[in-house]
Amino acid sequence: MTGTEIRSALALALVVGLRMFGLFLVLPVLALDLQRMPGVTPWLIGVALGIYGVGHLLLQIPLGLLSDRIGRKPVITFGLLLFAVGSLVAALAHGVDGIILGRALQGTGAVTGASQALAADLSSEHSRNAVMGILGSMIGLAFLLAMLLGSTLAAHLGGLQGLFGLTFVLVLVAIVALWLLVPLAPPPRAHGSEGPAAIMRTLRDARLLTLDVSAFVLHGLLTLFFVVMPLQLAHGLHLAVGEQWRIYVPALLAAGLVMGGALPRLRGLDASVRVTQASALLLGLGLLALAFARGSLALGLLGAILFFVAFSLLEASMPGLVSRMAQPARRGAALGAYSAAQFFGVIIGGAVGGVLLGAIGVRGVFIVGAVVALSWLLLLLASGARLRQSAPAAESGMG
Template structure:
C-alpha cells in the first residue's frame, strides 16, 4: 500500500473502532442492567438491543446512494452527528421505551455503506482485500475493547455512562475523519442510473454476500441476548469479569483468522473458507444448550468468534469487488442494510424466545437459522465470487 492508502485506512479503521465500540459496549451488559429501566421485559430489552439495526437498515441504502451523489465524507459527518444525538437520548432516559428510542436514533446515523465505499474509493483493487480485512479486524478490535470496557463502565455509572461515552467517541471519530482521511479523486459522478441498479440486482454474487451478512449479525445479536446471564449462572462469572473470558477468546480468534483469510485469498478458495466458517458458527448455538457445561461453553464460544471474524473480513472485501463501480455506494448500502436488519431481527426475536423458553429455545433458533443460511448458499453455489490476486 502507498502512503495515501495507509493514511486513509488508518482513519477509516479508527472510525469503525470508535463507532462500533459504542454499539458493542452495550452487548455484554444490557440484559444484566436493563431490568433497572422502567417497563423493562425480556422482549423489550431484546428490542432495545437490536433497535439500532432497524433504523440502520432503513437508511443505509438512501445514504449509500446519497454518498454516490454528494460524496462520502459529508454523509459520514452527518451520520456521526445523528449517532451522537441518539447516544445522548439513550443516556438521559430511565425508561425502556426511551432506551429503544435512543437506540433507534443511534441507528439513524447509518454510515457503514458510505464508509465502506470510501475505503474502496481510496484503495486499489489489489489492496482492497487487505483494506477490508483491516476494517473487519478493526470491528473485532472494537468488540474486544467493548467487552472489556462495557462491564467496567457500566459498573461505575450504569448503562447511561456507556451512552455518554459513546457520544464523546462519535465526536472524536469526526475529528479523525477530518484530519486523517483524504478526499478521493473527484471523478465525474453521474450517480447510479436505472440500468446500473438492474445490473446490480441481477448479480447473484451480491445477493449471496448480502444474505450472508444478514444471517451473520442476526446470529451475533441473538447470541448476546442470553449469553451474559448464562455466563453468570453456568460459569459463576460476575458481570464485571466477563472481559476476562471475551478478551482472550477474541484475541485468539484474530491470531488464527488472519492466516486463514490470507491463505483463502491467495489460493482463491474464499467460498470454501466461507463454508468452513459457516460450520464454525454452529458452535454459537451449541454454547447455549443446557447440556453444554463448564469449559465446553468457552470452547464453543472461541470457535464461534473465529468463524464470525473470518466472515466479517471476507464478506465486504468480496462485495466491493463484484459490485459495479458506478453504484458501489448503493451496493454497500444493500449490504449494510442487511447487516443491521439482521442485528434488529436477532435481538428482537431472541428477546421474545428467551422470555418464553430460555437459552435453549434461543439455541434452537440459532441452529435453525444456520440451516436456512446453508440452503441459501447451496442454491447460489454456481456463482463464483472473484478473488483478486494477493
Template sequence: MQDPYSERMSASETRAASGLALVFAFRMLGMFMVLPVLATYGMDLQGATPALIGLAIGAYGLTQAVLQIPFGMLSDRLGRLPVIYFGLLLFALGAGLAAMADSIWGVIAGRVLQGAGAISAAVMALLSDLTREQHRTKAMAMIGMSIGLSFALAMVVGPLLTQAFGLSGLFWITAALALLGGVIVATLPRAEQHLQHRESGLAKQALGATLRHPDLLRLDFSILALHAILMASFVALPLALVEDAALPKENHWWVYLAALGIGFLAMIPFIIYGEKKRQMRRVLLGAVGVLLLCELFFWLFGHGLWALVLGMVIFFTAFNLLEASLPSLISKVAPAGGKGTAMGVYSTSQFLGAGLGGVLGGWLYQVGGLDLVFVVCAALAALWLLVVRSMREPPYVSGLRLPLSEAARANPDLTEQLLAVPGVSDAVVLPDEGAAYVKVDMQKVDRAELDRLVA
C-alpha cells in the same frame, strides 16, 4: 509534488485513511460496547423485559438498514462532509438520550437515533475522494481492520466501563467518541473533487442487477443470518454466564477476551487456506456448519462456566472467519463496476440482521428461556447452510477501476479489447465517467496491456 503513480501512500492519503478508520472504529465501539452488558445491566431499567432488552440491542440495526443507502445517495448530492457531520451528531444525540434515560423505552429511543447516523457509505465515498486508485484497496483494508478490532475491543471494554461508570456512563462515553470522530473528520485533507467510483459507492444503474444476482443474494442472506445469530446469542449468553455459570457480570470481560483472542488466531489458517487453495466455498460451508454445532452445543451442554467458554471460543472462531471472508466473497462475485452497490446491499442486510436478531433473541428468551434462543439460532444456521450449499465456487478475481484517456473514451471497441486481455473476466466501459471497470485474475492478467489500452 507527489508522483501520481507512486507505489507509496502520500502523507495526506495515510492521514485520510487512518482518520476515517478511527471514525469507523469509534462508531463501532459505540454500537457494540452495549452488546455484552445490556442483557445483564439493562434489566435494572424501569419497564425492562427480556423482549424490550432485545429490542434495545437490535434497534440501531433497524434504522441503519433503512437509512444506509439513502444517506450514501445524499452524500453524492449534498457532499460527503455535511452528511458525515450530521450522522455523527445524530449518533451522539442518540447516545446522550440513552444515557439520560431511566426506562428501557428511553434506551430504545436512543439506540434508534444512534442507528439513524448511517454514514458508512458516505465515509467510504470520502475515502475514494481522498486516495489514489492504486492505494484504495489498502485504505479500505485499514478500515476493515479497524472495524474488526473495534468489535473485539468493545466486547472486552464494554463490561469494564459499565462496571466502572454504569450503563449511563457507557452511553456518555459513546457520545464523546462520536463527537471526537467529528473533530477527526474536520482535520482531514479536503477532496479536490467528488469521484464517481462504482467499486466503493452506490450506482443506481447497478442496483437491479445486484438484486437479481443469485450468489450475491446468498451472501446477503449470509451476513443477515450471521448478525441475527450474533445478536440473538448475545441476548442469551451474558444471561447464561450469570444463571448457569454463576459468573458475576463484572467478570464477564475475561470470557470475551479469551474467546475473541483465541478465535481470531484460530481463524487465520482457514482464511489463508481458502484464499491460497481457492477453496472459499468450502471454508464458508464449514464455518456455517460449525456455527450450527455451536448453537446446539450451547443448548445441550452449555450449563457450566468452562462449557460456555469452550463454546464461545469455537463460536468466535467461526464468527471471525465468516465476518472476514464474506466481504471478500462479495468482492469476487460482484460484476465489474458493481462492487460498491453490492456492498451497499450487503451492509443493509447486515444491519437488518442485527436488528431482527436482537428483537427475536429477546422475545424468544421471554417466551422460552435460554434453550429456545439457542434452538432457534441453530435452526437459522441450518437454513443458512441450505441456502449456501448451492452457491458456486467464486471467481478468484479482483476489481480495478482504470481511468480513460480522451482517445480511449472515443474507442467503440474498448470493451471487447479489454475482455480479450488474458486474465480479464469482465469489463464495463463508462465514457461519461471517464473510467473502465474490469475484473481480473491477478495471477494471470497482463497489467501493462490493460494500461496501454486505456491510455
C-alpha cells in the same frame, strides 16, 4: 499496498473503529441492566438490542446512493452526527423507553456502506482486499475491546447510561479524525446515466444477493446471541459481571489471532468463499455448544471461541467480496444494500430472540440459532460455484 494506501486505510479504520467500539460497548451489559429496570420484559430487551437496525435498514441504501453523488465524507459526517445525538439521548434516559429511543436514533446514522465505499475508493483493485481487511480487523479489535472493557467501564461510569455518554464523546472524536486524518477520495463516479435501472441491476445481482442474505443471517445471529449470552454467563455459568472476562478474553483473543493469520491469505475469490463457508459451520457449532454449556465453563468457552472466531472472519471478509463484485459507480449502493441487510438482521434477531427467550428459554434460543446457521451453510455450499465466478462487467474500471 502503497504507503498512501496504508495510511489512508489506518486513518479510516480509526474512524470506523471508534464508532463501532461505541456501538459494541453496551452489548455485554445491555440485557442485564435492562432486566433490572421496572416493567422490562424479554420482548423489550430484544427491542432495545434490535431497534438500532431499523434506521440502518431504511437509510443504508439512500445514504449509500447519496455518497455516490455528493461524496463519501459529507454523508459519513452526517451519519456520525445522528449517531452522536442518539447516544446522548440514551445517556440521558431514565427508563427503557428512553434507551430504546436513543438506540433508534443511533441507527439513523447509517453510514457503514458509505464508509466501506470510501475505503474501496482509496485503494486500488490489487490492494482492496487488504484495505478491507484492515477495516475488518479494526472492527474486530473494536469488538474485542468492547467485550473486554464494557462491563468494567460500566461499573466505573455509572452503568449503561455512562457507556452511552462515552460513545457520544468517541463519535465526536471520530468526526474530527475523519476530516483531519482521512485523505480526500477521488470523486464518486456516479453520473446521470446511473439511473434506477442500472442501480436495480446491481441490487439484483445473484452473487450480491447471496452476500446480502449472509449479512442478514450473521447479524441476526449476533443480536440473538447477545439477547441470551449475558443470561447464560450469569445464570448458567454463574459468572458475575466482573468475572465474565474469563469467557470473553480468551474467546476474543483467539478470534483476533485467527483473523490476523487468515486475512492476508484471502486474496482470491475461492479462498474467501471457502472461509465464509467454514465460518458458517463454526458459527453453528459454537451456538450448539453454548446451548448445552449450562454448568460447564469449558463448553461455554469452546462455544464462545467458535462463535467469535467465525463472526470475526465473516465480518472482516464479506464486505471485501461485495466491493469486488460491484461496479465502482454503484459501490455505495451495493455496500449500502449489504449494510441494510446486516441491520435488518439486527432487527429480526433482536425481536425474535426476545420472543424466543420468553417462550423456550436460553437453551432453546441457542439451538434455534444453531439450526439457522447450519441452514445458511447449506445456502453457501449451494451458491459456492456462482460466488467464485468472475464478473468482468462488475470489475472493469475498478481502480
